[in-house]
Amino acid sequence: GSSDAGSSAATGSAATDTASAGATSTDASGDLIKVGIINNDPNESGYRTANDKDMKNTFTEANGYEASFAYSLKNDEQITAAQKFIQDGVDYLLLSAADTAGWDSVLKDAQDAGIRVILFDRTIDADESLYEASIVSDMAKEGQTAVDWLKSQNLSEYNIIHLQGVMGSAAQQGRTGALDDAAANDGFNLVTQQTAEWNAEKAQQIVQSVIDAGTPFNVIYAENDDMAKGAVAALDKANISHGVGKDVIVMGFDCNKWALEELKAGNWNYDGQCNPFQASYIDEIIKKLENGETISEKTIIMDEKGFDATTITQEDVDNYGI
Amino acid sequence: MGKKLKNMTDTNLLLTITIVVFFAMYIGAIVFQGKGFLKPQTFFNILNANAALIILSCGMSLVMITGGIDISVGGVVALVSMSCAVYLDFGGGNVFISMLIAVAIGLAFGIVQGFLVAYLDIQPFIVTLAGMFFARGMTTIVNTKPFNVANENFTALKETRVFVPGMGSVNKLGNYVNAYVEIGVIVALMVVIVMFVMLRWTKMGRSFYAVGGNNQSALMLGINVKRTKFLSHLLCGLLAGIGGYVYFLHVGSGSASHATGMEMNAIASSIIGGTMLTGGVGNIIGTFFGVLSLSTIQNIVSSAGLDQAWWTGITIAAMLCLFLVVQSVVIARKKKMLQK
Amino acid sequence: MSKEKTVEKQNKNFLSGLFRQQIFIPIAALIILAVFNLIADPSFFKITLGYNSAGDPVLSGYLMTILDYGSELAILAIGMTLVTAASGGQDISVGAAIAIAGSVILRVLCGTNSRPDTLQAPIIVAFLIACVVAMLFGAFNGVLVAYFKIQPMVATLILYTAGRSIAAWINNNELPIVSDPTFSYFGGFIPGIPIPTPFFIAAVCVLVIFLVLKFTTLGLYTQSVGINENSSKLNGLNPTFIKFLTFVILGLCVAVAALIKVSRLSSINYSVIAKDIEMDAILAVALGGNSLSGGKFNMAASILGAYVIQFLTTTLYKFDVQSDALPAYKAVVVILLVVLSTPKVREWLSAVGKKLKQSKTVKEVG
Amino acid sequence: MRNIHKSFPGVRALKGVDFHLNKGEIHALMGENGAGKSTLIKVLTGVYSKDEGQIFIDGKDKAVSIHSPQEAQKLGISTVYQEITLCPNLSVAENMYIGRSNKIYQNWKKMNEDADKILQNLDIPAKASQQLASCSIAVQQMVAIARAVDMDCKVLILDEPTSSLDEQEVEKLFGLMRDLKARGVGIIFVTHFLDQVYEVCDKITVLRDGGLVGEYAIKDLPRVQLVSKMLGKELDDLSDIKGEQKADQKAESTEPLFETKDLCSDAGIKPFDFYIKKGEVNGFTGLLGSGRSECVRAIFGADRIIGGTVKKNGRQVKITKPLDAMRHGIGYLPEDRKRDGIVGDLSVRENIILALQVLRGFFRPISRAEANKFADEYIKLLDIKTASAETPIKSLSGGNQQKVILARWLLTHPEYLILDEPTRGIDVGTKVDIQKLVLKLAGEGMSVTFISSETDEMLRTCSRLIVMRDRRVVGELSGEDLTQTKIMSTIAGGESKHE
């Protein structure tokens, strides 16, 4: 509360004083490093909650940071928040963009103002020179891993209900891409391909509609755990068995703890990991930049796995569940 | 003071409240948060980010003054952005024609909705709700994926900055940066002026108020009520088209998720600026300050460094609540005084 | 004079009488949609009896889906109709309020541990607490609208903005999951009963509101206040309190809808639960032919309106319309329905109806 | 202009009415409440579209078609409608000028100046830039008249313009009308005041039940005949009433039923004392805006009470809101019917039972059958002209709406009934009926406070008058003192008598 405001006012004036001395000397006095973090709303999903927690735990005063957070699921509000951070004169802008497009000019402003930008979690559609680094998941790879796993199941036929995330998000594009390829090349049949917008309720309705229509299907490929959960609720209602050795294969993403438990219980078949813990990487990069080192790799891809219900262990659940 | 209050029309009273509260809030932000709020560019960024909203809110106020509502404007913005983006990158790529497309889309919505509301007497809420659904759906039909526009002429226009003479600040690197606004802001200010003059000084403008005040009376006073309602929706649609292009110019991309909930912001801004949903009362200058107030609230909250995400929503709502309650209390006092 | 009247009455045939009724609008909409489906694919109306994974009998089919998923909307439409009638405005915070009420239910059921093995409190207790909370938030809206005279749509914009954040805050942004199967009965099936429970809940709500409307003067009071506040006041009514009351009632509806919503998945997602449901609820009221600027209302028409919307959504899903483009189709259908129900078109229709009937009687005679 | 013949759909039609208006004549349109006067006017000015019939202007052979008030204005017809139809949110000047021409540009300064000039000429106490809502009803009515008169018209239509004006204002209006007449304007004048008809009009057309009774020159139609033409029967003799009133005096001796001391509301009246006895009829008199309505509103608890006490049968009671007053047996018929009286979209039945229902309480709704019974009973009793009990009250004629409100209060069987301008906009026949009703009720033991702008009426009905000036009670008259002149002198302050 109030102590916070006091300290920020102090650093604010300090920043203007030292500004004339030049760029590198900022915060050289051992002051806190000011970071502005723009994230999606943490109650969007379990993934996001974990991600936000991770950021909060890392960028603390104890670790030498003064962090301001701005949350929004709307791209334009995020852009506005970024501009405000630029005016506030933060040292670093950490960004998980709601939309891939529309960021060029803000990032240019940041660059002009000597603010360094690090992307996390989501890539954006902008020139590489505009940011220092990006720590992201390779969504296409996640999708590919999942599709490869599905192929390895050697089903006699693949009739898939494909539940997509919000159209245009990096996660949706990556995870959809792999399945689209497989549908084109491996004869996978997409019974329906609909966006449920990460929303379990919508997923439930879409699957319900397919069940009502009586179209046969044997795979549910949901681009996150929430939607898989919604789909399963519809299956349960209609007496369609699912899970290991049952009628319908259920696949999800994100590795929520509860999802992995479903996996372990054999109710679901596959869950693809999407690693939300990027904070330590970012911390490392900032430390390097502060020491004047250069960053060797501009893009850091998070290490991610896929879990199979038949091989998952309790340890996996505990270690990887978020 | 009391006497002055008594003699003020509702419209002017509400306008005064808005302006006073806005300045109080901004000065409060400077005092308590310092930092960026001292820099002129912070203010101009609020303008830059909200140029489109200002234009939309002008249209919204107009419809609300006539006693209607238009919740399709956010959807129209998304549709305009996406259509123009697709046209610029995959179609002809002529910037001028893309502007025409924007205006045409806005007008089309305005005309159809205006016709349904005015001549078929369907409730504006339903018509424009359907309009919103339609625009949102069409946007994904035009193109599902968001993408940045690469067209060079467009990017040049988008990057154009109008420097504000005599204003600026020293940035982190120690360079003096002149404060600037984007082209959209100029357009928005022009819209505000034109709309203000239209509503305040022309016969047409006053007939919007008359229809909103009491459309039965307006009819008997010899005003063409249907045409007036139609015009209000038409203009609102047109402004949504223009606002859509300004928004597009600001973000430079097309996306189905653009401008989600923008209609609510436009309605809120209009009301904060003293426009009544019940019609007949309102002022464009108020609307302008309504937009600024709303976005200043958001700005204050976003730079306050709240430690939990949920505080953002709750704080914005609390400030909005405070604002509305103050407004309502002042109006109630005025009513009391009038009775005496 | 009275002779004229009776002659007029005789002239009115049944059909044209129906055309003039307000409830004609949603009924006509339902008929149009039903006929369309019947022509496009009669299997739409197939209902099959199967057994679900727990081995209990369930009915399934599109019609069941409509009854099932239309329930929350129908329940909300009840409260929304009253709010609209009395205050001449709409509550846009119901989606956010559902998030809050749902969050409360889960919080009570799960306690501090977000994934308990057993319920920490009986479901009924959780539900009652949620009712109280939802009614308190309804009361908050009610105070702003009734006492501070803030226009409903803006007054409720406050809760609309804050609601989902409050919901997240209640559960500390964790995602509680209830594993007890009895909790899922409310959004699914009660063992042994093949009809989805939400439908029963909605039916109970509808029954209750009709009893309330019959055995209290709520209907007359809300309409009177919505039409003319001044004269209501001079007739001894307290318009402020009545407006306030309608918002509290809507709060109760919200709590019931929230129970169904969270029960469907035994969990909650604060940012998307009941997303955009406020628009559908308002649309239900409007499709019922009620004026959104308050005054007279027809409750049955609103409730039917809610099912019309679900009917439409389900139909569109059936035809595998891309779900993000779905709003566009919905818009077109809604506008068509509304245009069909405007007085001008209705008059024309009733004229056609008369003619049809005449030609029929002629045929019968021949 | 000649030969208008048209019929109107809806519940009851205008059944083939002809109407002639010559240049430079003032033509009274007379008829009972609901006879179709306003409807005829609205058809003429394009508010309603006609089913059949034609309108001719300037004696041309071709019928003109008028679809909207705008077209009517263009043809030189300017109108003051029965219910004030101005926009309360606009300024006085805007209300006077809006909708009159299609020019986009408007010189606002000149407009305000012009408007001020007109207001001054007509002695209307309002400023051009003032918001209309802040003017009293009388002023609003005058503004509406000023607007219509200022238009360069061939035909001027005045639908009950005098119902809320005082005598001087009416005189001013008549002066205006004579001027216009001299300039060759034809004027249609609707009123329920027979005196006024005989003062200014040249011709009379009488309507009854939507049908034409006939057109007469003023000198061919003496008052008594006019009334019988309107009602379709002979009017009961007014002297009857006087007799009844005398019989009524016996109530004087008993204790007051209601008594107020220093009662004061936040509507801006000075504290006042007042009492009424069982079976007594008294009244408030004074000029427009003298605070008569505020007094009775305070008694009824309709405004916020800021001081004073009320006693019923000698015991103090608390009345802070209308419901309290109703519980203590008070009924109040407000003066502004449209704003405070009717609940427009509700049916006649619902409007009738509303107050009784509120008294019975939330959990005891009046059954449909019972409500129908009440409605039918009072529709018959007060002879309310309505298609059925289910008709929305807003589609009734003004006078019949008033009767419905009256029925509403009678149904609650109040001990004390306050009638604020109950006869405004009511036809002669009904006026007499209402006066008789009041006296009958008083005879049965009900106390009534009766307020009317027509002193005649009050003299006929009231046994005691409270005189008001500048929101203050300045005197009380009873018995011998009840004369026109005495009232006038008390109002003027020549003699103030307190108890």
Ligand SMILES: Nc1ncnc2c1ncn2[C@@H]1O[C@H](COP(=O)(O)OP(=O)(O)OP(=O)(O)O)[C@@H](O)[C@H]1O
């Ligand atoms: N819009 C309407 N819809 C249905 N009926 C109507 C409508 N307007 C008027 N009427 C009916 O037409 C009849 C004539 O009404 P009108 O208002 O012309 O009477 P009036 O002669 O002006 O009476 P008053 O002296 O009370 O003003 C009434 O019975 C009324 O109920």
Ligand SMILES: Nc1ncnc2c1ncn2[C@@H]1O[C@H](COP(=O)(O)OP(=O)(O)OP(=O)(O)O)[C@@H](O)[C@H]1O
């Ligand atoms: N000069 C004025 N300017 C503005 N408002 C006025 C003026 N005179 C009176 N009023 C309004 O008129 C009302 C006072 O008139 P009120 O109705 O009490 O008088 P009344 O004696 O009942 O006369 P009547 O009922 O015949 O109009 C108040 O509500 C006041 O606001």
Ligand SMILES: [Mg+2]
């Ligand atoms: Mg009339």
Ligand SMILES: [Mg+2]
């Ligand atoms: Mg009065």
